[in-house]
Amino acid sequence: MTRPALRIALTAMLALALPARPLPARAEAPHHPKHDYPTAARADYVIGCLAANGFKRELLDKCACGIDTIADLMSYDDYEKADTILRMQQGGLGERGALFRDTPIAKDETEKLRRAQAEVNLRCK
Template sequence: MMQGRFLLAVLVLLPAAAFADGYPTAARADYVLGCMASNGNTRLALEKCSCAIDAIAEQLPFSRYEEAETALRMQAAPMGERGAIFRDPPEIRRALEELRQAQAEATLRCF
């Protein structure tokens, strides 16, 4: 009887523990889809890309990941001088460096 309660408790708590890092499913899916597109859209790419976002999530809080991803998107957009606000501030540069470091470690672990 006690084992059944323990198993039920584990099953109830598992989803919360699995996503305690705060990364929403949509953000994880976006990363994996983009990564897969860059790596051949294969089953192996799915496994490696899923591993990579998990590794990034272990290293970088979602708020910091979101900040860096937003800066990258804004830097890629044709905005002229307005794009400088997403390149020049030290805080943005730090967020981008943290993301690049997390991605490099994820690549070493997963690819």
Template sequence: MAVLVAALPAAAQSFNDYPTNARADYVYGCMKVNGETREALDKCSCSIDVIASILPYERYVTAETFMSMGQVVGERGVIFRQSAPARQATDELRRAEAEAEIRCF
């Protein structure tokens, strides 16, 4: 029993490696897109929880950075849109978002 109890904080920590401000930022943006209602708050909160359960925070930040920098026009943004690491990171995030969409919306 003691081993099981000792393992719970580690499991919770791995699921909760997203800082509060990152979760809040996601929920805020999600609510802007989906309506600023209580229902949207619940669905958007669920969504970031699902994403966090699938994708470690470091990989989430990497994907978000590639997506953000990929919006730069011209040759400067090409590497952030078309490189293999960029595509892999953004594909992982999109898969996690698709799973969150299925579970939460």
């Protein structure tokens, strides 16, 4: 047997001796949201999402999907405004709290976040 023929035969035998493994699934390209959020804000959202759902490990991807979806739909500045307004509304500030409940700006900003959250419920299952 010639050297090239021997090499081909050995390669074929080696290929047959190797266990057949399925090809790895094609990895999805990572999703990069339209708007860049600080890591701390992203982590805060995910931790809050997990806390609201009993810290179940299987919800980690869903919570991460949630902040990615919001980052696709809202700039970080808009998200921060809406989040601040919602936190202030929950703070029980009496008359001063009315600024965060009853103004058109507060209503517009929180409505943007509510629409984004509705999209999260559709996209992240």
